[in-house]
Amino acid sequence: MKAIIIIGDGMADRQLKELNYLTPLEAAEPKNMNRIASLGTSGLLYAISPGIAPESDVATLAILGQDPYKVYTGRGGFEAIGAGIELRNEDIAFRCDFATVNEDFVIVDEKAGRIREDATELATQIQDLKLKSATDIEVIFKQTLGFKGVLVLRGENLSTNVSACKPKLNTRVNSIKPLDCSPEAKRTADILNEFIRVSHSILKDHPINRERRFRGQPPANVLIPWGGGRKPSLSPLHKKYGLRGACVAAVSLIKGICKLSGMDIISVSGATGEVDTDTTAKANAALKAIKDHDLVLIHVEGPDEASHDGDLAGKILIIKKIDTMIGTILENIDLEETCIALLADHATSLKLKKHTADPTPITITSPDIVRDGVTHYSERAAYKGGLGNIYGKHVMPILLNLMGKPVEFGV
Amino acid sequence: MKAIIIIGDGMADRQLKELNYLTPLEAAEPKNMNRIASLGTSGLLYAISPGIAPESDVATLAILGQDPYKVYTGRGGFEAIGAGIELRNEDIAFRCDFATVNEDFVIVDEKAGRIREDATELATQIQDLKLKSATDIEVIFKQTLGFKGVLVLRGENLSTNVSACKPKLNTRVNSIKPLDCSPEAKRTADILNEFIRVSHSILKDHPINRERRFRGQPPANVLIPWGGGRKPSLSPLHKKYGLRGACVAAVSLIKGICKLSGMDIISVSGATGEVDTDTTAKANAALKAIKDHDLVLIHVEGPDEASHDGDLAGKILIIKKIDTMIGTILENIDLEETCIALLADHATSLKLKKHTADPTPITITSPDIVRDGVTHYSERAAYKGGLGNIYGKHVMPILLNLMGKPVEFGV
Numbered sequence: 168m169k170a171i172i173i174i175g176d177g178m179a180d181r182q183l184k185e186l187n188y189l190t191p192l193e194a195a196e197p198k199n200m201n202r203i204a205s206l207g208t209s210g211l212l213y214a215i216s217p218g219i220a221p222e223s224d225v226a227t228l229a230i231l232g233q234d235p236y237k238v239y240t241g242r243g244g245f246e247a248i249g250a251g252i253e254l255r256n257e258d259i260a261f262r263c264d265f266a267t268v269n270e271d272f273v274i275v276d277e278k279a280g281r282i283r284e285d286a287t288e289l290a291t292q293i294q295d296l297k298l299k300s301a302t303d304i305e306v307i308f309k310q311t312l313g314f315k316g317v318l319v320l321r322g323e324n325l326s327t328n329v330s331a332c333k334p335k336l337n338t339r340v341n342s343i344k345p346l347d348c349s350p351e352a353k354r355t356a357d358i359l360n361e362f363i364r365v366s367h368s369i370l371k372d373h374p375i376n377r378e379r380r381f382r383g384q385p386p387a388n389v390l391i392p393w394g395g396g397r398k399p400s401l402s403p404l405h406k407k408y409g410l411r412g413a414c415v416a417a418v419s420l421i422k423g424i425c426k427l428s429g430m431d432i433i434s435v436s437g438a439t440g441e442v443d444t445d446t447t448a449k450a451n452a453a454l455k456a457i458k459d460h461d462l463v464l465i466h467v468e469g470p471d472e473a474s475h476d477g478d479l480a481g482k483i484l485i486i487k488k489i490d491t492m493i494g495t496i497l498e499n500i501d502l503e504e505t506c507i508a509l510l511a512d513h514a515t516s517l518k519l520k521k522h523t524a525d526p527t528p529i530t531i532t533s534p535d536i537v538r539d540g541v542t543h544y545s546e547r548a549a550y551k552g553g554l555g556n557i558y559g560k561h562v563m564p565i566l567l568n569l570m571g572k573p574v575e576f577g578v
Numbered sequence: 579m580k581a582i583i584i585i586g587d588g589m590a591d592r593q594l595k596e597l598n599y600l601t602p603l604e605a606a607e608p609k610n611m612n613r614i615a616s617l618g619t620s621g622l623l624y625a626i627s628p629g630i631a632p633e634s635d636v637a638t639l640a641i642l643g644q645d646p647y648k649v650y651t652g653r654g655g656f657e658a659i660g661a662g663i664e665l666r667n668e669d670i671a672f673r674c675d676f677a678t679v680n681e682d683f684v685i686v687d688e689k690a691g692r693i694r695e696d697a698t699e700l701a702t703q704i705q706d707l708k709l710k711s712a713t714d715i716e717v718i719f720k721q722t723l724g725f726k727g728v729l730v731l732r733g734e735n736l737s738t739n740v741s742a743c744k745p746k747l748n749t750r751v752n753s754i755k756p757l758d759c760s761p762e763a764k765r766t767a768d769i770l771n772e773f774i775r776v777s778h779s780i781l782k783d784h785p786i787n788r789e790r791r792f793r794g795q796p797p798a799n800v801l802i803p804w805g806g807g808r809k810p811s812l813s814p815l816h817k818k819y820g821l822r823g824a825c826v827a828a829v830s831l832i833k834g835i836c837k838l839s840g841m842d843i844i845s846v847s848g849a850t851g852e853v854d855t856d857t858t859a860k861a862n863a864a865l866k867a868i869k870d871h872d873l874v875l876i877h878v879e880g881p882d883e884a885s886h887d888g889d890l891a892g893k894i895l896i897i898k899k900i901d902t903m904i905g906t907i908l909e910n911i912d913l914e915e916t917c918i919a920l921l922a923d924h925a926t927s928l929k930l931k932k933h934t935a936d937p938t939p940i941t942i943t944s945p946d947i948v949r950d951g952v953t954h955y956s957e958r959a960a961y962k963g964g965l966g967n968i969y970g971k972h973v974m975p976i977l978l979n980l981m982g983k984p985v986e987f988g989v
């Protein structure tokens with residue numbers, strides 16, 4: 168028995184007045200997701216526990232059977248590993264986004280108008296940076312997808328305990344502060360503020376940004392590091408569960424978590440981490456991977472991005488695309504030999520444009536599972552599901568059980 | 579208010595193709611179990627937690643309100659106490675089964691053809707054994723039910739940390755190894771290997787085994803100790819909950835757990851621990867016991883045995899017999915004064931012939947409980963139950979609450 172975990176990032180949502188009180192999942196009428204629900208048993212998933220709105224990192228860790236309360240050292244470490252940087256123990260790593268700031272370093276667009284190809288060109292300008300406040304520190308920047316990138320500071324006497332927070336509209340960015348009295352935190356805050364200022368001076372008048380302004384697009388005139396972390400240590404799936412795993416994902420965060428979990432990372436050309444991602448390519452990559460792996464995790468970032476943008480049509484579109492992706496998978500695997508878990512890692516509210524602690528629908532199939540009669544994959548249908556309420560940490564044990572490898576207790 | 583807990587060991591299962599995707603419980607159409615469901619509220623029981631496939635020992639401990647993660651010292655201790663052996667603190671105890679091995683000590687039948695009466699006679703040959711490797715150790719063997727028995731090693735400097743595992747087809751039995759570097763573990767492994775060899779030399783040409791071979795039955799030509807443990811210490815029910823308890827069970831494991839929980843053990847003639855057990859006698863014993871006890875636990879081993887044998891007809895038969903047993907109980911108790919909890923301690927998959935981590939159906943009645951409208955006792959019907967998902971450790975507190983003795987919190 169093999170297993171496929173399909174994660175629609177932030178796919179769950181609330182009922183929306185403009186959808187006549189349906190949720191985006193209900194409005195999208197995803198027939199292949201509904202087919203999985205009909206074949207399996209559904210329930211509500213709290214990735215961490217009721218009332219906790221998780222980021223995708225801690226949610227995915229929990230779903231892969233890692234205890235985020237123990238292994239989580241900050242987002243940056245996973246992002247850097249996922250971006251292919253060989254992180255050292257002394258390094259500190261940050262997610263690092265292109266954004267648009269005004270002359271006072273106040274954010275006017277957190278994603279620089281969702282910059283795409285232009286970002287790759289601009290990133291070439293941010294190489295081999297030397298900072299005055301840190302002549303002994305190597306500064307490594309790597310752009311990953313669109314506005315997203317990673318910053319690694321390599322050297323001694325650094326600290327992640329600084330106020331480098333997720334970019335937020337209308338906030339000032341070059342005022343990162345140490346969060347303790349240590350010289351390491353003070354020094355790291357100084358380095359990061361200088362990095363922000365230097366990035367701005369390099370980027371602001373770059374021809375690409377001049378052209379963007381000319382085209383009415385927000386210039387990507389700054390880089391904002393956030394979510395600092397160190398190199399995490401996870402127990403690999405093959406040691407923990409005896410499973411050979413593979414990951415089909417666009418975003419570095421998920422790639423990093425899966426890589427650290429000992430899974431093979433399958434690169435998919437056309438996977439953008441946004442609504443326009445190539446879900447067909449992802450389906451094909453997953454179908455190829457399942458042939459020589461026991462567990463394949465497919466992660467689609469798009470629904471979360473659309474939700475953060477408040478883009479209802481985009482959210483419904485990407486749900487429909489995920490549904491088509493699932494259709495391709497269902498047509499080409501043997502359901503007698505494959506379990507499927509379909510879930511959202513967390514809910515992202517279109518209305519609030521942020522993650523919520525709402526439970527998300529999960530549906531799990533296996534040839535032997537007692538079906539619960541639920542015929543739809545949605546937040547509402549999952550209320551009636553046979554799984555009841557489960558936590559992220561239960562997903563792997565439940566799958567292992569259905570794969571005939573339960574965790575045994577007692578002799 | 580009194581309470582009866584009815585445990586069908588391994589009674590829950592998966593949907594089976596050969597039953598047109600019904601489970602054995604659904605196929606058996608157990609009208610009295612369904613009546614209990616109609617009178618009460620149902621749910622899904624995880625004896626330990628989702629994803630854990632428990633043995634009956636840890637599951638039953640949890641259901642009786644004991645924390646198996648704290649009190650569990652290995653199966654053998656419970657088996658020995660249940661077999662009526664007065665275990666001392668320094669003793670180590672093992673479950674010990676008659677089996678059939680070939681000349682290389684490789685198992686060809688783990689249960690010696692489910693030997694019955696013959697085992698009792700053969701057991702008389704394994705008394706007052708003297709082992710060369712342990713002249714200071716008293717060797718106590720007691721057959722309990724059919725192929726099942728108990729071995730106690732009495733003396734100093736022994737260890738349970740040896741590789742004495744559950745007998746498995748096609749594995750060698752006289753190669754038990756120490757699992758740490760202590761002289762105690764080394765010595766105990768030597769003693770057990772000698773015990774196995776000596777039992778073989780005594781049994782292999784015994785007239786009963788010669789006759790078994792003549793009849794085409796596998797000879798019970800070896801004894802295999804497994805599941806080593808020490809004398810456990812449990813908090814008795816009368817101290818913990820103020821309840822006088824009784825246990826109606828055939829197998830020593832459950833008797834031992836209940837005895838250590840301070841319950842009276844009711845011996846029932848005709849209770850075999852297999853599909854042919856006398857469920858009428860068990861019903862009558864329980865009805866008698868409930869007169870002067872607050873809590874009666876009735877355990878029926880048969881469904882688990884049938885499942886391990888892959889015997890579908892046997893599993894359905896024993897479910898029907900348990901249903902008849904329940905009918906006798908329902909006819910003869912006052913439901914206005916008695917709560918009933920009907921459950922399986924774990925699921926045993928007929929297809930996999932082993933325990934799984936699947937949740938099991940539980941239904942609980944009391945005259946006052948708000949009924950949930952569920953009218954069947956089955957894995958599928960329980961999905962819709964009002965109890966939702968509960969854990970083994972919740973069973974006693976829920977029953978105490980319905981008995982008018984809830985655990986109180988706050989002043």
